[in-house]
Amino acid sequence: MDRDIGILIKSLRKSKKMTLKEVSEKTDLSISFLSQVERSLCSITLQSLRKISEALGVSPSYFFPDTIEMDKNMIRRGSAKQAEHSSSFIYSDLSGNVTNPLFVPILVTLLPGDKKETPFSHEGQEFIYVLEGMLTVILNDTEYDLSPGDSIHMESNVPHNWFNKTKHPTQFIFVSSTPLIV
Incomplete structure (x- = not known):
């Protein structure tokens, strides 16, 4: 870690x-x-x-320090902040230097062997677009297998979770709205 x-x-x-x-x-x-x-x-x-x-x-x-200097309104190809943790995922923040963003776009790579976790709910909305591999999404106790080109947009207050149950990496764009913190 x-x-x-x-x-x-x-x-x-x-x-x-x-x-x-x-x-x-x-x-x-x-x-x-x-x-x-x-x-x-x-x-x-x-x-x-x-x-x-x-x-x-x-x-x-x-939790991912901003180590890349860039124009506040633009992300250059290959310049996203990236952090790898243990052996389960790679996280690349695509939000740039926007202060108090209304949503957070993330490029996620889940490596093989991810384990199914208990669904949870929270405030906001989430959007997932699968780029590579197969992503299993649990929504209201139902499992959906998403392939490249598939997407899902959901209310985050519905119990949900996602994981990679395959033997190959899965890569997807994950966008979540962030509740305004007053």
């Missing part, structure tokens, strides 16, 4: 004066798991990172 993510999670949680128990209750992730993530003792899935970022009131891109 990228050590910086655990440090950033702990720092943000403390700055918001939240306990591990409060984050656990908001995410349905165990206190011991959250503690291990904060101490960089275990890896984290993108789904768990999404739950934590929502509980802490930030976009998942908060």
Whole structure:
């Protein structure tokens, strides 16, 4: 696991004066798991990172430092921020330097062997467009296998999740609306 993510999670949680128990209750992730993530003792899935970022009131891109200088309104090919975590996913933030974005576009690559996780719900909407491989989306306890060119747009308050159950990488564009934080 990228050590910086655990440090950033702990720092943000403390700055918001939240306990591990409060984050656990908001995410349905165990206190011991959250503690291990904060101490960089275990890896984290993108789904768990999404739950934590929502509980802490930030976009998942908060945990990926902006190391690329670019025009505020333009992303140049190959210049997206990219971070790899454990062996389960590669995350590329495509949002650029927009302050307080209304939605967050992400290029996600799920590597083979991803495990099915319990569906969860949250505020906002999500859009997924599959570029390569097969993505399994769970929506209201029904599994949908999306192939390249397939897409889905859903209300995030409907229990959902997605994973790669194949032996090949799956790549897709993931766009989520972020609730305005006042």
